[in-house]
Amino acid sequence: AMGRAIVRDPQVFLFDEPLSNLDAKLRVQMRAEIRELHQRLKTTTVYVTHDQIEAMTMADRIVVMENGHIRQIGAPLELYDRPANRFVAEFIGSPSMNLLDGAVRNGDRTKIEVETTGHAVPMANGVELADGTRVKLGIRPEHLSLSEDGLPATVSVVEPTGSETQVVARTEAEEIVAVLRERHSLSPGQPIFLSPDPDQIHLFDVETGYRLN
The missing domain is CATH 3.40.50.300 (P-loop containing nucleotide triphosphate hydrolases)
Incomplete structure (x- = not known):
């Protein structure tokens, strides 16, 4: 044809x-x-x-x-x-972007508090939003990394592919997916902390879905 x-x-x-x-x-x-x-x-x-x-x-x-x-x-x-x-x-993106419920916190407006965990996610650039504004916090799986102090979660599924490891984990109320470039020995039920890249935070309006930052 x-x-x-x-x-x-x-x-x-x-x-x-x-x-x-x-x-x-x-x-x-x-x-x-x-x-x-x-x-x-x-x-x-x-x-x-x-x-x-x-x-x-x-x-x-x-x-x-x-x-x-x-x-x-x-x-x-x-x-x-x-x-x-x-x-x-x-x-756009595979796996798709993680979307978490959050709210703008602190007077400098450079941190978004994830409502289900209470953890404050730092942003590289502040946002012109009133303190307390509810948002959808977007984080791509490849922009998450294991850390000592981040979003607390529990591993549900580990999918090693050789070049990377895809981890499905759960916070208190939401599922979150991370794609790790390094090889890690993780197992289901293991508690972990995930930190997003501050330069790669996306914010969306809760009602309209439009981008805010």
């Missing part, structure tokens, strides 16, 4: 989930081949997919849609680094 479309020399290609029925290994191979083909032909291509990995690795610009509405348009890393709302934050 791709070959028949190419020989017609169209102005625009439309791909509608072309890799959805392939196994994982072949899907990775075909992603690279389609990307290489696009770079060679330099033809505008609209690629429809529910696989955010395909979108991140193949697109120059991504349009994220929800229920027929555009939620954000931007370069892949722009959507990853600064999602405009909770929907984009949870959709």
Whole structure:
């Protein structure tokens, strides 16, 4: 089908989930081949997919849609680094972003208190929000690390992949996922502390879901 479309020399290609029925290994191979083909032909291509990995690795610009509405348009890393709302934050990235209930604390407004644990998470930059404002605190799994004093949690599942270790843990009321680059000997039921990177904190409005920082 791709070959028949190419020989017609169209102005625009439309791909509608072309890799959805392939196994994982072949899907990775075909992603690279389609990307290489696009770079060679330099033809505008609209690629429809529910696989955010395909979108991140193949697109120059991504349009994220929800229920027929555009939620954000931007370069892949722009959507990853600064999602405009909770929907984009949870959709882009695998595993998806952790979202915890929190509230702005301290007069300098540089700390967010996680409501379920009472732990104050420091931020690299303050926010122009009133003290006590309730927020959704977003932390990507890869921006969490083990520490001596952080968010208290209990390990539920440990998934080593070789290059990294994915840890599913629970706070008092919420589940949190961490992706650790180093190898750690962790086991279910073990208490741990997780600290987020202060430069990688995302805040979202509780009611609208829009980004606040």
